[in-house]
Amino acid sequence: MLALVSAKTQSASHARNNRHFGSFLGAEYPVFIGLVTVAIFWGTGSRLVEIIGHPIALIVVFLSLFAVILWSAISVVHHADCLAIKWGEPYGTLVLTLSAITIEVEMISTAMLHGANNPTLGRDAIFSVVMIALNGFVGLCLLMGGLSYREQHYNLQGVNSYLNVIMTLAVIGLVLPNFTTTTGGPTLSTEQTIFLIVACLVLYAIFLLIQTMRHRLYFIDADDAVPAKSAHHSVQLRATGFHVVMLFLYMTIVILLAEKFAIPLDNSIEKFGMPQEFGGAMIAALVLSPEGLGAVRASLHNQLQRSVNILLGSVLATIGLTIPAVLTISLITKRPVILGVQGGNLPLLLLTLAVSVVTFTSRKTNILQGCVHLLLFGLFVLLIFAP
Numbered sequence: 001m002l003a004l005v006s007a008k009t010q011s012a013s014h015a016r017n018n019r020h021f022g023s024f025l026g027a028e029y030p031v032f033i034g035l036v037t038v039a040i041f042w043g044t045g046s047r048l049v050e051i052i053g054h055p056i057a058l059i060v061v062f063l064s065l066f067a068v069i070l071w072s073a074i075s076v077v078h079h080a081d082c083l084a085i086k087w088g089e090p091y092g093t094l095v096l097t098l099s100a101i102t103i104e105v106e107m108i109s110t111a112m113l114h115g116a117n118n119p120t121l122g123r124d125a126i127f128s129v130v131m132i133a134l135n136g137f138v139g140l141c142l143l144m145g146g147l148s149y150r151e152q153h154y155n156l157q158g159v160n161s162y163l164n165v166i167m168t169l170a171v172i173g174l175v176l177p178n179f180t181t182t183t184g185g186p187t188l189s190t191e192q193t194i195f196l197i198v199a200c201l202v203l204y205a206i207f208l209l210i211q212t213m214r215h216r217l218y219f220i221d222a223d224d225a226v227p228a229k230s231a232h233h234s235v236q237l238r239a240t241g242f243h244v245v246m247l248f249l250y251m252t253i254v255i256l257l258a259e260k261f262a263i264p265l266d267n268s269i270e271k272f273g274m275p276q277e278f279g280g281a282m283i284a285a286l287v288l289s290p291e292g293l294g295a296v297r298a299s300l301h302n303q304l305q306r307s308v309n310i311l312l313g314s315v316l317a318t319i320g321l322t323i324p325a326v327l328t329i330s331l332i333t334k335r336p337v338i339l340g341v342q343g344g345n346l347p348l349l350l351l352t353l354a355v356s357v358v359t360f361t362s363r364k365t366n367i368l369q370g371c372v373h374l375l376l377f378g379l380f381v382l383l384i385f386a387p
Contacts, residue, residue: 028246030071034253037068041260049263055271062268065261070289072254073103077290079247086240091212096291097313099251104129104287104318105325106255110262111279112329118266119338122326124280127174127341127349129318131380132284133311134352137292139373141299141307142359146367152304158218159360162312165207167353169200169319174349177340186340193331197324204320221305261286277384288314304365344383352376 041048049065051057080096087095108125112118145152173196182189188196211219237243262283269279291310298306323339330337341349355376359369 028075030075031246031249031253034068034072034250034257037064038253038256041065042256046263049260050267051264058264058268058271062261062264065257065264066286069254069257069261069286072250072257073100073286073290074293075250076100076247076254077294079243079250081294082237082243083240083247085237086243094208094212094313095247096294096310097317099247100287100291100314101317101321102251103254103258104283105322107258107262107283107287108322108326109329110259111266111283112326112335113333118276118279119336120276121280122322122337123174123339123341124277125283126280126318126322126326127345128277128281128284128380129288129322130170130174130315130349131352131377132281132288133292133315133318134356135373135377135380137288137295137311138307138356138359139370139375139377140292141295141304141311142365142370143367143374144296144370145299145302145304145307146365146370148300149302151364151366152299152302153221153364154305154308154360155218155220156360156363157215158220158305159308159312161207161210161215161218162308162316163353163357163360165203166312166316166319167357169203169316169323170349170353172196172199173319173323173339174341175346177338178342178346186338186342187336188327188339190331193327197327200320200324204316207316207320219305219309221303275384275387277387281384308360343387345380348376348379348383 048061051061076099077096080099083095084091104125108122111121142152177186177188180188180192182192265279265282268274269276291314295307295310298304298310326337326339329335355372359365359373
């Protein structure tokens, strides 16, 4: 009798384990696709990514890597969302932002160190992140949210904190180099470079202290906000350790593939004669797409504060962390870096910062503000191909 009960217990336990394993495979199969892709591209060395003589093969490699990286990055967002539910805001959004910035820095670093020196790549990627996030995704969030709810609310103190630091570092890092006279052109001297690196890192560290400890309530839904629907109603939560492990696993896949992706991206621009700004825009679009989709989803569930935390946090982290990374690589490798935004992009950057301040001057938004930001995003795309 005891043997029969023990057998039934073991059978039930085995069935539960099979169900859990089947559930894991159904939810996390992208990790296996990513691992296989990593094995293929790293196992073959540089033979696949350095294909230049065959345009079709180059396009296939480019699109394959792009698709797997994007898929894995979306999985990173999923597990960051789960951690956001468990840890609360702004910690969950901070995890997502820092994950995306790690990917961005890796891709820019690899592209900068591959082939002929492209001194404007870092600047183009940073500028593209600012334009895509502040104009493209902010505009889409405000438009979609306004169509669904007419007006949406957010915490004014938190947005002001974001914009205060973003405007300061954006002007110092992307505008000021055009007007310094120690070096020729839109570049910085060694002393100016070191100062900018330290200033970005220190100011971003102070902001993180404000965001996560001293004034955490600035980055949570305002008290007078309209009750929000849960944006996480369909998220399947597991143990915190599981989500942390899967987050790092997907991040590792993305970083390893991003290092390979930067090579065919650089080769494609040279092979097909694309504008150099296109490379920076592609890196920015790939990095921001998962975050942007998460921000739009939050806006559709009337959680504009989360959208703001994601998008403005991405811009701030890009300026505060990517600029120091690019400048550090320049100092170590002795490769010149051009940071100053020039041509039509300079007034576009200043106009974007000014419009962002006007957009977030009250505690609520509507579709008009979204349309203005989308107009500026369209102008950004136009200037890439018709400067």
